[in-house]
Amino acid sequence: MLIPRTLTLTCLFMPWLASAALFPAKTEVKVIDAKGFKKVMDHNVTSVVAFVAPWCGYCQRMAPEYSKAAEALAPMVPLFAVDCDQASNKPLCSEQGVQGFPTVKVYPRGGRSKPQSFDSPERTATNFFHWASRSIPHAVKRLDSVSEISGWTNENAAQPRALLLSSTKDIPLIWKALGNKYKHAISFGILQDKSGKQAVKLGVEDTPTKDSKVLIHPPGSQQFVRYEGPLKYKPLNKYLGSVADGTADFPILREQSEDSPVAPDAPVSTNGDATRSESATSSTVTPISSVSSAHIEEARATEGALDQKEADEAVKATEGSANAKPSSVPEATAAAGPDVEGDSRPDHTRDEL
Missing domain, CATH: 3.40.30.10 (Glutaredoxin)
Incomplete structure (x- = not known):
């Protein structure tokens, strides 16, 4: 048959x-x-x-x-x-x-x-x-004040350092995930800046803004580049990947080599004038200056698990965006999840700083 x-x-x-x-x-x-x-x-x-x-x-x-x-x-x-x-x-x-x-x-x-x-x-x-x-x-280092940034960057000067000025008190899930993925290539830090005043002290903004910001310190440098791309996992992952593998172009290092002699202990860019890689997004260069302790306003933050x-x-x-369950999937009973509140989905989820 x-x-x-x-x-x-x-x-x-x-x-x-x-x-x-x-x-x-x-x-x-x-x-x-x-x-x-x-x-x-x-x-x-x-x-x-x-x-x-x-x-x-x-x-x-x-x-x-x-x-x-x-x-x-x-x-x-x-x-x-x-x-x-x-x-x-x-x-x-x-x-x-x-x-x-x-x-x-x-x-x-x-x-x-x-x-x-x-x-x-x-x-x-x-x-x-x-x-x-x-x-x-994740191994993300929590910094309690602007005054701790210099010590943290010096301690990890041999590799790139990524600092998040965070609008929330806890380490965001996206920052934990990236901190884990690039654990041995990039040092990750976080400083709570709910009001935006810490960013003003660092010269990142002229006036306080409550959005989160990502600053990248190239290897050996006390200056930083501000990441200007979307604060979401995929674009950040792409950019940090270029930072980790050395293909990201840091203008501050190029300007240093072009405009001034390089001191014996000054950082040397391995990229030189290489064209920015496809994975690197546009950045704004901002120098980091020493901040007097008399002008420091600490932003204390407590480490805590997600509540x-x-x-x-x-x-x-x-x-909100989930489709109706197919008939082959039975409704959860003992494993019932949280109640649904409305049909609309927020503009952003955990995949955003």
Whole structure:
């Protein structure tokens, strides 16, 4: 008896279709196999992986919540899923110590770090968001006042330094993610500047503005370049990538070599007059001057984990644009997430400073 070709193809792709059906349409969750898992682990990026089985009721109830968390965390913390019911993935699932479904693990620095398991019985989008955010090993240095900038830049003079003048008290998720990704190539710092007065003291602005600002100190220099691109993950990641690999063009170093003799201890640009790389965005050059302690107004900030309210807001921001769940995805009951407040999505989510 001949088997129709369409039936053969359906059977062939059935495992993938069953796995994909766990998650809502257009989800940010990427379903990967063993090969894809290896590629994910090759990068120094905090990632979350859910090891699931399509027939598992707990997995089915978790899927909508996991998908909401993926949308709130993307692209800073990518979320993946591995179908352990597929024969080709079984060795990987066994290797990762999967003994039941679902098993959710965070890999703080890809394969370079020991994974941590999500142990809470409440598999909600808010809890996933909260847990993943706290798992990023960012190494961002908090500065409490303008007077600490000079010491921080001197201490890390051998490499580029990226300073965020932040309008919020906590380290933004985007800054944590970038601080982790370029941990060994760029030193990251943050100074709270809610009113914008610290930026005025540094000469960044003539009058206080409450928006966040990113300043880049080239290697060996006490001067900074102000990043003028969008304060979102993708453009910042692109720009910092050029800073990390040495292709970013810093006008302050070029001007120094053209207009004045180079002192023995002065920084030397490895780029010279090289054309700005495609990844570098336009910048405004501003010299950093020494600031007298008599004119310093400290902006104290307390280090703290994301509170429940912040996590709720980030997750709710993803719900307004979410499509209706397909009929194959059951409604979450025990794993119910935060209530939806309205149908509109805010202009920005966590992917913005």
